[in-house]
Amino acid sequence: MSFDIGLNLRNTAAYVTDGVNETYYTGNGAGEDGSYPITRGGVTFGYTTTVGTDDSRDRNNAADRRLAGMHFLNNTGTQKDLRLDLPPGTTGPVTVHIGASDYYNNAVCYLVIRDSAGALATVANGVTVVGANNSPFVPHALDATGAVYSDAAWATSEAGISVTPASTYLLVRTGSSSAQSGYTALSHVRVVQSATGVAATGSAGQEEGASGSAGESIAATGSAGSAAGASGAAGEKIAATGSAGEQEGASGAAGEAIAATGSAGEAEGATGNAGESIAATGSAGQEEGAQGTAGSSGASIFGSAGQEEGAQGSAGEQIPAAGAAGQEESAQGVAGERIAVTGSGASAAGASGNAGEQIAASGSGTEQESAAGIAGESIAASGSAGEVESAHGSATQTLPGAIRELRGVITSRTHYMGTITSRAKYRGVISSRP
Amino acid sequence: MATREEISIAGQAIQVLTNCQRDLRANAQSYLNEIAAGHPRLTTEQLGAIVNADGAAISRLMVMMTNYFADPTRKTKVTNGLAFYGITFTQGAADHNAIKATADAQAAADVSSDAAITAAANATLASTPTIDLLF
Secondary structure (H helix, E strand, O other): OOEEEEEEEOOOHHHOOOOOOEEEEOOOOOOOOOOOOEEEOOEEEEEOOOOOOOOEEEOOOOOOHHHOEEEEEEOOOOOEEEEEEOOOOOOOOEEEEEEEOOOOOOEEEEEEEEEOOEEEEEEEEEEEEOOOOOOOOOOEEEOOOOOEEEHHHHHHHOOOEEEOOOOOEEEEEEOOOOOOOOEEEEOEEEEEEOOOOOOEEOOOOOOEEEEOOOOOOEOEEOOOOOOOOEOOOOOOOEOOOOOOOOOOOOOOOOOOOEEEEOOOOOOEEEEEOOOOOEEEEOEOOOOEEEEOOOOOOOEEEEEOOOOOEEEEEOOOOOOOOOOOOOOOOEOOOOOOOOEOOEOOOOOOOOOOOOOOOOEOOOOOOOOOOEOOOOOOOOEOOEOOOOOEEEEEOOOOOOOOOOEEEEEOOOOOOOOEEEEEOOEEEEEOOOOOOO | OOOHHHHHHHHHHHHHHHHHHHHHHHHHHHHHHHHHOOOOOOOHHHHHHHHHHHHHHHHHHHHHHHHHHOOHHHHHHHHHHHHHOOOOHHHHHHHHHHHHHHHHHHHOOOOOOHHHHHHHHHHHHHHOOOOOOOO
16 A cells, blocks of 8 residues: 655644645644544544643745644653554555754754654654754754755755554654753654555466565566566565566665566576675576675576576675586575575475575475575475465565465476565575575 | 543543544535635545545544443443543444444545535535534
């Protein structure tokens, strides 16, 4: 699911016009909106306590609508929570944007984003945000990362932060926890979730279906034939796109993402880069080629024509792998967050690994595959005979319930994609393992 | 004699019902105003989505209350607290059910056109009594 909720804090509803996905909150002093629950614009929100009175102000309706007004709370040591209910079914990370500004006066901001379990992120802990009445006589605003910009720069440069609430709501706690000077101002709160969770569609035959969840989610779509398609983005997500035939394609980006592209036939290819990422490219026929680069990744994999496979990895969080001719595979990885893989005979694929964030897998038999992973942020996978493959991944930050199921895609190959806390890992057809 | 906790719980329940009743009416009027003004802020589609979402959000609050007071201990507390205000649990439940029915209807209302949204808003106004507020 995706949503975009914006809340503009001011004193008078009609002072400015809110954006499409926004509504306003006039606070819970006398004559104002009141305390939680206020429902407007499809959102339920409000302060959960009545600390502070007459704390809403309209400041400048020529300013950005999001910073036109503000609510403030003196930093006396008594804090106040602004609750914002999340849409039903929200899971995984959301991005929170903040605008904290008093157009005219200096504010000293203490802001913490919380859920029912406690603090998720501290936005500001005594950060002074200068108003237009004070040198340099330009109004400023603080964003969710704690950065302070001029109001004009905030409008174009403010950035959100990602948090993963455990509850069905978020709280923005304002004010200092002990007596401090000044007051905390808050003008704008926005919560966004895009491409949340995992959208997956698949159907009978050789289609593929996949599901995952937000954050380190996997988004996947598959279509008829042997096609596989998946797309995801950001964080430790896995993005993949696939198309007809037995092609596979995958692309990922950013952070610890996995990027992969594949092409026609039974080819597989993947390329990865940056950070701990994995990149691989493959080509037609049954060849496989893979290369990994950079950062801690250091996975280098080479495959060649026929059904041969060979792979090598190197130091750091490297993945060493070795494969041999025919349909055999063998691979071993060691140390750290390694991936260890062993395989043998026919179309069989086997792998075993252990410790850390390892991926362990073992498989045997003609077209069968089985894989099991253990421990830590491990990924466990199991597959069965025929053209069916199934994989289950689980990990601390990853893939709770994230299941990617493959059916009928490239009979003698195993595909696995998982994401682990500190890296993304991708395992392509039989031997492509970063 | 109701305890302070019981009175507080009842007070919170009354506050939630009051807020929802107020918001149903205020929101419905704002939908009508948006249409009457020629959609200065939201398209029909955007407004319709908000109409449904507002109904669903208030319905969820009502469900939260139902779930909370399904616990016999909590029900006893709120019943005792409501008695302090001279209200029976049955009366409170009737108000709750009326709000939920209105919210549910709005959540499921046809919002495909201005006329449909207008009808939905008017239905909400018709089934939601005005409530006098201190502020």
